[in-house]
Amino acid sequence: MKWLSSRYVFPLAIITLIISLCLQCAWIRQLYLAQKKSVTTVLESIVSDASRQISYQSIVKGHEKSIRFQQFFLSPEWLVLRHAFDDLKVDNLRSRFHYGITNDSSVVEMKMSFPNNPKKQIYQKSTAITDGKSQREVSLEDQRDLKVMDSLVNHRLYGLGVAIDRNYVLYDYSSGKLVKGKAVSKDASAFVSGKYTYNLKFQNQYQLVVPSITWLIIYQMRYYLISSFLMLALTAAAFYLLIRLMKNQQLYAQARMSFTSNMTHELQTPISTIAVALESISKYHLIDEPEKLQNYINISRHELQRLQAMIEKVLKQEQMDLGKTNLQFTLFDIQSVLKQVIFSMDIQVREKNSQLILVPSDEPYFIKGDAMHIANVCYNLIDNALKYSPAHSKIEVSCSIADGELTISFKDNGPGIKEIYQQQVFERFFRIFSQDNIHNVKGSGLGLHYVKQVVELHGGRVALQSKIGKGSNFMIILPLYEEN
Template sequence: MKWLSNRYAYPLVIFAILLSTALQVAWLHQLFLAQREQVKIDLEKMAADAAKVCSFMSLVPGHEGNANFKQFFLSPEWTQFKQAYTNMRFNQIGSRFNDQYRGDSTIVDISLRFHNGKLRKKSHNRVSRFDFGEPLYVTQAKDRRDMRRMDSLMKVAIAKIGFRLTAYNAIRDYDHDKITGQLTEEVLRNAAFVSQQYAYNLKFFHTFQLVVPSIDGLVLYRMRYYLISSVMMLLLTGAVFMFILRLMHNQRLYAQARLAFTSNMTHELKTPVATVAIALESIIENKLENDPVTLRKYLDISRSELKRLNLMIDKVLNIEQLDNGQERLRTELFDVQLCLKEVFASMQLQLQNASASLNWHPLEEPCFVSGDPVHLANVFYNLIENAIKYGGKGIVLDISCHMMNGELLISFKDNGPGILVIYQNQIFDRYFRVPAGTADIHNVKGTGLGLNYVKQVVEKHGGRITLHSEPGSGSNFIIYLPAISYEL
């Protein structure tokens, strides 16, 4: 699977994300079209229902207690009949609607009149005649009342949608089928939805049409949960793929780091072993037991190399024990500044060999912490050793202590080459070492374990460590530890 993960992982992930996006877009497009048609159906039904209610309300005065009257004029059968009559556009057809009481019944007369023979051609449109037994101006006033009622019913129905929909009422003259008011035929042609013509009473002076310029907003509003779920699904899919890619990338870096660690560690272990072997071989071949001065020199070299070997082994073991929880801190109350002085004394030889200068800025009062003196001493040793190792000849170290808000700040500042910003978040990762140049080649051999050990120990003490560095301006590692008041 190595060829698949390394060579084709990114193209496959990009292809999968694009394919998922394309499928989601295609599905949403089909859903949009279906929802668009459904919105038109719902708007049509809304206009039809409003017209049905308005027509019934224009007839109901005087018949409020007649259940059969209400049942009939609100029935689908009557609605279909009235709509069919409304949509008729034949020449020279007259109509008459009338209702009257006869005993215990209400009689509604609906009549159509067709002219026989040829009449004068007055109009190519439908001609309706009304006889309601009342003056025409009264009938027209009632028609205007019903028109306002229809407008109110439509506003209520639109408000129930839950979306701010822009809609207009197109009122047409029934006889001539012309729009009255400010709306024009061009507006209707460009509108996204125009309902059928509905009569809102039985006087047939005018018909009503619902006009909606744009329904896309309403369609998207109805699709909002689908859109949100699709976006969330795409984001989740992308996040999962990115997580997998990042995991694969980290695994690859981890594998490379382990290989580099093995190589560097082998070199680090072989160097003191080889040095000791050469020293012992020289002692034997040259019979240095008769030369105490030279023998002492070779023995000191061997002891120093064995000590360095022991420190490297302890470093690896400490990391593993900290990870496994086997290494427990043996905490006690102690003065960090005294611990630092002991570390400085033990590193004098290394400082001299590197021509390094160490400037110590202690506080006048003791700096007590509750911690493990051995592990914290190793932390300080690692930070100073790294500064000497990577800073080069003549490096200057400034180490100081400060108290701030109940915390002890220990600063390890040097004037070395500094660390690029892109590596500062990785510097505490296990096995990570800052590349020299553009390749993963290190000028100084090391294990990549020191700073990881430093961070783990500091965090186990309830503290934290930060890095402030710029290329060419050196580095400043600051340790924050909970301080204990010496007055206690």
């Protein structure tokens, strides 16, 4: 599909991610509201259950055997009745509550009376029969029940699995006035329970206050939140990897195209030179001029050698990529290989008026490897340093050892390589196009890829330190041979 070209993929991926983020947010919001409702219901039921239980415990003292009391006082209907009775707000209401066991019945009495004389403003709600106990004794018992009630609520809250900051407020039963604690306004994140009595002494009403239930709701939603976050992260990672893969493929395709045009150009130059030389020989009857003839033959031979070297290079790389290269491992001193390579490059160095120095070491450094391939690696790195540095530059080759590893460093004071390209230069066909002298310097983009492959086949690694304008330091790190 042409319209789905790669430049649309990135914005499309971003739009998809934003839409799924918005959908996730809307879904989480809905879930939050639903969870808030359920958390509020749970908290309310914790307080009402505790109130029912503690009320029953305070009543049952002395009447433990009464099944009827148990059935009645623990029933949800009684709780509803209690609530209705507690919330009853009628002027001049007088009420009386009594429970007990007679010979043949368990008795619960709730008596309400309204004096007929409305001028007498009496609002006296609920008095319980106190079985002859003094006010002080009733108060003490009420305090005890309150403690039990609060610790039961606390215990149940603890069971929810997350530490909840909570407190309680007490209201006077008859007047409804605040007796203990601080009244809390019901904001969006706070929970304030209904008012509950916790015995039948009609002293105070208990109200649970949780200043913020946000964390409790989030804790309840934890699995949904984690899965939704994971889904978003996975989608983002998948898009990121896809886009990166596409970019790499694009780069690779570009590099391959430039490799083809580079190579065609490189192959065409010697072919045209040889063609021109042969044509000149026949056109100008150079057979009669042996000196000139020899000169043209030499040029053609040199160009043919260049052609052969280039074809060999590509074929060698192909074999290495297919894993068909057989390395001939021998034990050799790296210094002697370096000396040979440097000697063979003398003409190139002179041509550029450059300085190629091998920093001598006191002792030989033995490694086990393929001497021919290692020599090629060194050749490639020195060739690059010469090719990309301007004339009169200085190239320094040195060896050092550390932690059983040998580091061979090829340092130049050439143009340097930008940090973003420092990994890419080791990729197949990669050449830096923005470099000023790229049009003058010929190459296939295979050299450093070959270097990396050979070094890794020897169990080593490559490293590059470079600063633009300051030069580059290519390092190959190889395991040093150790006698067992």
